[in-house]
Amino acid sequence: MSMLRKVWNLFSRTRLNREIEMELAAHIEMCIHDNIARGMTPDQARRDALVRFGSRAAARERVAGVDAALLLESLGSDLAYGCRQLMKNPGFGVTAIVVLALGICASVSIFAFVDATLVKPLPYQAPWQLVGLFESNPLGPRFHLSYLDYLDWKRMNHVFSSLEAYDNIQVALKTANGVQRADGAVVGASFFRMLGIAPSLGRDFYAGEDTLNAPRTVILSFSVWQKRFGGRLDILGKTVSLDGTTTTIVGVLPRDFYFGPLDSVEFWMPIHESLNPDLRGEHGIMALARLKDGEQLETARAEIGKIAQQLAAQYPDADGGRGGTVVPLVEMVVAGIRPTLWLLLSAALLLLLIASINVSGLLLLRFQARQQEIAVRSALGASPARLVRQFTIEAGVLTMIASTAGICSAFAIIHLLRKLIPHNFLSAMPYLNTIGLSWHVVLFAALIGLVCLALFTLIGVLRLPSANLRPGLTEGGRNAAGTVWRRLGANLVIVELCMATILLVGAGLLSKSLYQLMHTETGLEPDHLATLGLLPPPSKYSRSEQRIALASRIIADISRLPGVQSVALAHGLPISNIAGGSTTFEILGDNQNKQQNNEANGRQVSAAYFATIGARLLQGRWFSQSDGVSGPLVAIINHAFARKYFAGQNAIGKHFRFDASLPPIEIVGVVNDLKEGPLDSDVQPTIYTPFEQGADSNFSVIARTEQAPQTLLTTLEKTIHQIDPDLLTMNAETMEDRIQNLQSTYLHRSSAWLSGGFAAIALLLSVVGLYGVIAYSVSQRTREIGVRIALGASRDSVCRLILGQGGRLIGVGIAAGLLCALGTGVLMSKLLFHTRPWDIFTFLGVTILLAASAITACLIPAHRAAAVEPIAALRSE
């Protein structure tokens, strides 16, 4: 038979049927004709022919059944039947679809984030070979390098095929509207070559273009080329004025280029630093390197450590006590959020599991109700395989609709979640900009859809062959299958309750951890504080006296503003993502700590700083007006410093110096510990020096206000610009917003909220599942309950019977859940702040909440059971 004919048959079942019909009819007519020729009457002839032939319908079915290509057609009719069934029971259909879609949506949304962050490789050549280099010092392992150290590391290593510096800077860009601040970066000349990126327009930097005397050149980022320069094609060779220097544009980077460790950068320039050996102690840049093919990370780490030690021995003033570390670029970029993402993905998958179990329970329940239909089908000749096929197709329709709904809502949720990420977080993770339904994500959604379908089919397969068919055919018969389902349904509910417990405990622990974080002692009073960052252009304020004069003017003008209680300046604001600004120092006098190379955080602050932020003086005095340019050099240390270096002594009156070339400084006060870094980091020893005795180039204004600090922010900026329009301002925010937008705070907050949301949904689903099982069992036991009541049982005892049944399920489920939750808590302990994984209050709280909700769910069927009329129950057959 030609292929065309087969395909044709596929699409025209009716046509095929008609042909077969005609063929069989012709056969019968010929038989009748012969019968009449043999002598029968027409009636007899017809009857004989038909009887001889047998059932025409069956024959036709059998002929058509031979047609292999019609398998698809029968699948189609199964599909249509399944859809009709779903539409006939909209309540069941909608519930099942919504529950499953919820689980799928949650999992797919979180997976999109996991995929964008962890699965997609960095957009560079061989990104696993790229590593970041850091110097370590007594304060910690990841600190900046100095330019001269960088050059030495570059020269002396044997493990890297290339090593280039990078650093982010603020540039003053001269535009038609005046001077604006722009984000820039300085990089080694072979930086882009090392990454394997070539500019899309123009050229890369030459080797040697990063020396001090090379002509000034710049490569633009794609977005700044579009935004500031209108995407002009003749941009190469044009100049811009950056920091007062005329710089030539030599290239434009590709559109999708980004470099994670630096925030969005507009202008990329070669690094131009002086080779003055005195500057070895200025540690201000970072470095990236590419491992040679075949080199291991450990070897590189060991070699850098050795090189750093050599330099420390050679230059004890600048590099004493410093080592070196090597960190893979991937780690640098995602390490912070990786554990959180895995946590959220696990929570979402648990939720999906609960949702699938709920839906399987619903399907089983419906199957119970269709026992009669299945029995009839079996009697008519349907094999078990055929029945399972039909069950699978119905479950498949359900799963497909739910998956589609889940994916569509996941699309919306992904974009919603992305909008909720604070801006500074997003700029550190630019790969999140391309998040969406990539083919990875769609594949994942299809995979979990298939897994759910397999689960449903498995349950169907387990149930069907054991179906005792005869009781199904007779109405109202109690079948053994009912108890099987009751047990299976009960086990499923126990699993659901167990997983809901895990999710609830997880959410509880994360919430407690968030609470601890937000209420951790910061050392200051963050309410009613407005802050603003300032960058005076170095060309205009090159001398220290100019900066001090500017500072006094700013303080005077701002304190005159209405509502401002006090104002101060600081080199670095407290509570930030990283507590930078470390400095070496040396303690003078007869002191046990004779090491020369101690490290502490250094901050330059104005006199009113501590009073403005609400710090507490532990010993000595605050800075005063006499601690000015002409007065003796003084400093205030924090409690951690005093504890570490002056344990058991009075720190007031002791002297130290930053290094041998600088004069000694007297300690005049001890302040309580202020959190300079993130909320969950320890406080390091810190030295505060008066602003007037050494002002750094950029600083921040901080003001305590009477009214809401939000309202003061624009006024602050305007006042600053009135003083000098060339001053660059940035990051105007209140202290409270600053704390909220910290990366670690944000991560804690979002994990707590998201897992809380999942846990709430899981609670709802498992409680509803429990209700379903208990209600069904009550409906099955109506006669038994009627008999009990008729024999004299009180309504209360019936109620207690049902509650007892529910209670057993709840008890086992919660107990198992608490055990697993303990394990989960231990796995999660890295993410918890000041919260133990076996926190008693959380466990107790979750147990009470879940038990109470579950018992409440059981009360409804229990009351219905108690209200059963014995006569009616016994009469119903």
Next chain:
Amino acid sequence: MVMAKNDLQGALDLLILKTLSQLGSMHGYGIVMHIRRVSDETIIVEEGSLYPALHRMEQSGWIRSNWALTGYGRKAKWYSLTRVGKEQLANREKNWEQVAKGVAAVLRFA
């Protein structure tokens, strides 16, 4: 002996193919009648088995069909052998002879 569906389905195919090879082209009723006549009313093929077999063999490409007028004045589906069908017939005939020889040998063994 009435040939039911389950009895030696291979033999049914053989009979149909042989009939068609001898008659050249025939419709279903004619095939039934021919087999009855030649086997002297011993083998009566049931229509319920014949037509599925015909359809199956048509799908496998052993026979081809076309609609034409019969001697009775009605249109019916006539079947004829294809080249592949002729090969199948030769194979099955050889097979059947061997099977028959084997069965006879077992029965003769006293």
